[in-house]
Amino acid sequence: MSPILxxxxxxxxxxxxxxxxxxxxxxTLVFGVMGLINLAHGSLFMVxxxxxxxxxxxxxxxxxxxxxxxxxxxxxGALIEVLVIRRLYARDHLDQVLATFALILxxxxxxxxxxxxxxxxxxxxxxxxxxxxxxxxxxxxxxRLTLIGIGLAIAAGLFVLISKTRLxxxxxxxxxxxxxxxxLGVDISKLYTIVFALGAGLAGLAGALxxxxxxxxxxxxxxxxxxxxxxxxxxxxxxxxxxxxxxxLVGLTDTLGGVLLPHLFKxxxxxxxxxxxxxxxxxxxxxxxxxxxLIWKPTGLFGARA
Amino acid sequence: MTTERILNAVVxxxxxxFPIWAWMADEPFMITLATKAAILALAGVGLNLAxxxxxxxxxxxxxxxxxxxxxxxxxxxxxxxxxxIFTQPFVFEGSKSMPVIWLTAILxxxxxxxxxxxLSLRTSGVYFIMITLAFGQMLYFFSISWPAYGGxxxxxxxxxxxxxxxxxxxxxxxxxxVLGVLCAVLFLLARLAKxxxxxxLGAARQxxxxxETVGISPYRLQLVAFTLSGMITGLAGALxxxxxxFVSPVMFSWQTSGEIMVFVIIGGVAxxxxxxxxxxxxxxxxxxxxxxxxxWHIYLGALLLLIVLFARGGVxxxxxGREAAHD
Numbered sequence: 079m080s081p082i083l084x085x086x087x088x089x090x091x092x093x094x095x096x097x098x099x100x101x102x103x104x105x106t107l108v109f110g111v112m113g114l115i116n117l118a119h120g121s122l123f124m125v126x127x128x129x130x131x132x133x134x135x136x137x138x139x140x141x142x143x144x145x146x147x148x149x150x151x152x153x154x155g156a157l158i159e160v161l162v163i164r165r166l167y168a169r170d171h172l173d174q175v176l177a178t179f180a181l182i183l184x185x186x187x188x189x190x191x192x193x194x195x196x197x198x199x200x201x202x203x204x205x206x207x208x209x210x211x212x213x214x215x216x217x218x219x220x221x222r223l224t225l226i227g228i229g230l231a232i233a234a235g236l237f238v239l240i241s242k243t244r245l246x247x248x249x250x251x252x253x254x255x256x257x258x259x260x261x262l263g264v265d266i267s268k269l270y271t272i273v274f275a276l277g278a279g280l281a282g283l284a285g286a287l288x289x290x291x292x293x294x295x296x297x298x299x300x301x302x303x304x305x306x307x308x309x310x311x312x313x314x315x316x317x318x319x320x321x322x323x324x325x326x327l328v329g330l331t332d333t334l335g336g337v338l339l340p341h342l343f344k345x346x347x348x349x350x351x352x353x354x355x356x357x358x359x360x361x362x363x364x365x366x367x368x369x370x371x372l373i374w375k376p377t378g379l380f381g382a383r384a
Numbered sequence: 385m386t387t388e389r390i391l392n393a394v395v396x397x398x399x400x401x402f403p404i405w406a407w408m409a410d411e412p413f414m415i416t417l418a419t420k421a422a423i424l425a426l427a428g429v430g431l432n433l434a435x436x437x438x439x440x441x442x443x444x445x446x447x448x449x450x451x452x453x454x455x456x457x458x459x460x461x462x463x464x465x466x467x468x469i470f471t472q473p474f475v476f477e478g479s480k481s482m483p484v485i486w487l488t489a490i491l492x493x494x495x496x497x498x499x500x501x502x503l504s505l506r507t508s509g510v511y512f513i514m515i516t517l518a519f520g521q522m523l524y525f526f527s528i529s530w531p532a533y534g535g536x537x538x539x540x541x542x543x544x545x546x547x548x549x550x551x552x553x554x555x556x557x558x559x560x561x562v563l564g565v566l567c568a569v570l571f572l573l574a575r576l577a578k579x580x581x582x583x584x585l586g587a588a589r590q591x592x593x594x595x596e597t598v599g600i601s602p603y604r605l606q607l608v609a610f611t612l613s614g615m616i617t618g619l620a621g622a623l624x625x626x627x628x629x630f631v632s633p634v635m636f637s638w639q640t641s642g643e644i645m646v647f648v649i650i651g652g653v654a655x656x657x658x659x660x661x662x663x664x665x666x667x668x669x670x671x672x673x674x675x676x677x678x679x680w681h682i683y684l685g686a687l688l689l690l691i692v693l694f695a696r697g698g699v700x701x702x703x704x705g706r707e708a709a710h711d
Binding site for chain 1: 435441443503506507508509510511513514515517518519521522525526528529530531638639642645646649653679680681682684685686688689692693696
């Protein structure tokens with residue numbers, strides 16, 4: 079395998095990783111601050127993608143589509159937080175899993191009802207399409223490079239938000255001791271709604287960004303949701319730093335495993351067996367990674383609490 | 385007799401009488417629906433052992449359901465193609481006999497549950513939910529990408545497998561077999577829940593520290609419970625595959641894990657008949673709402689949400705007005 083091809087695959091892995099991070103950041107914040115497992119996070123990803131596809135179809139503006147994806151998902155997030163989610167904070171994880179599983183059913187079927195079963199398409203705008211030449215002669219799609227840039231910018235923004243702003247201080251305090259910050263006069267239920275809507279908005283944005291390189295359809299959120307869970311579990315639930323490192327690990331493992339393992343197996347067996355065994359193992363690789371991390375560190379790489 | 389016992393008796397009577405009515409009214413489709421409900425109930429009963437008594441929230445029971453299904457698919461497909469599974473140290477042709485398939489399904493899913501449980505039980509809480517989900521997904525993707533047994537397309541068999549002395553192609557006879565298995569498992573579980581093992585397992589869920597102090601290892605109790613739970617769900621998987629004469633990676637999907645969990649919750653966690661009531665309700669809803677609208681999952685979702693938010697203890701809990709006996 080040539081170094082150029084390898085470099086392209088590494089970039090693909092990083093691109094998948096940063097998008098997973100944008101998705102996982104909200105999930106890990108919601109768990110860290112409110113102690114809630116939200117399976118419906120994938121539905122918010124889908125809501126963002128559909129909102130973007132609808133707005134882009136009506137106005138033709140990609141920027142407007144991204145803004146509306148963020149807004150629609152954040153609004154949907156705030157709505158379900160107020161109606162359903164806030165009743166679940168005091169419940170055990172089983173109730174949370176079930177209630178948010180029910181929300182997935184409602185969101186998926188509701189979207190199918192409104193938009194139909196056929197996939198929608200969200201086109202990459204002209205100014206972001208086509209390849210660019212990177213140092214070393216690597217040709218890489220500009221749009222994917224933009225995704226990496228946006229993802230890293232969001233990561234940087236979140237780190238500033240968490241470590242430097244007043245809201246960030248309240249979020250960190252909420253992770254440590256929620257009774258205490260409520261006693262100090264912080265409106266905890268408003269804080270929870272804000273954190274939930276923030277995570278939802280990020281998921282919606284990720285949905286719109288990724289929706290442009292795949293089709294926008296019902297059920298697109300769940301595979302990403304499961305990957306995002308793998309990410310936050312590897313990184314340690316509640317840790318933004320863990321989510322970033324976990325996301326990059328998962329993105330690179332998934333992408334490189336799929337490319338490299340069949341080649342690796344060819345060193346030992348005949349090509350046909352190597353391809354099937356290699357791709358079978360590659361599809362399981364991130365789950366193996368997760369199992370290994372959890373067996374080695376039962377609360378993830380940067381997690382403090384179980 | 386408590387309300388719950390009366391309710392259980394009503395459920396058993398329904399399970400016996402409804403198919404007899406359908407048989408006399410010549411409604412084979414209704415018998416098939418009842419069979420499906422009884423098999424899904426069995427899968428839920430398996431999960432309920434880990435989830436209800438053991439407090440182990442497994443989000444990966446589709447793994448065992450799927451392994452059971454593939455045990456049926458692999459044994460039967462080899463037998464129908466006259467292509468031995470292995471020839472060393474002896475020739476094994478596969479099998480079209482249900483008892484052999486069940487035994488294989490139970491053994492294979494039990495071994496998988498032992499392995500998955502041994503690793504997963506090192507974690508707890510939300511990490512346990514996630515690691516069991518990960519193992520389920522691992523098997524799901526493996527079943528999709530491994531081409532030998534159909535890959536993504538799954539595996540179908542031409543004729544339902546046989547059971548000594550009965551004609552399994554006749555819906556009512558196949559239903560009888562399924563109901564027999566379900567009742568046997570329910571009977572054993574009722575005994576198990578009251579045995580020293582069951583009591584210790586319940587105690588390990590409530591106060592693991594105390595259980596440890598009296599010299600019992602919660603880890604071992606939970607591992608045994610998880611393994612038994614996987615075996616029962618695996619057996620249900622083999623029956624489910626036999627009902628459809630088809631097995632595919634969908635059986636391994638996380639939605640399957642979610643649905644098995646839904647049966648348990650709708651009916652009532654830690655109730656002996658909880659998953660049975662849940663599965664029956666699920667099938668009735670699927671049938672009725674599915675006839676009303678293509679989008680029946682919306683109503684299912686809304687109903688599920690209402691049950692989780694307002695009817696704690698599921699249907700049985702609401703009807704009997706009592707918390708589960710040991711909670």
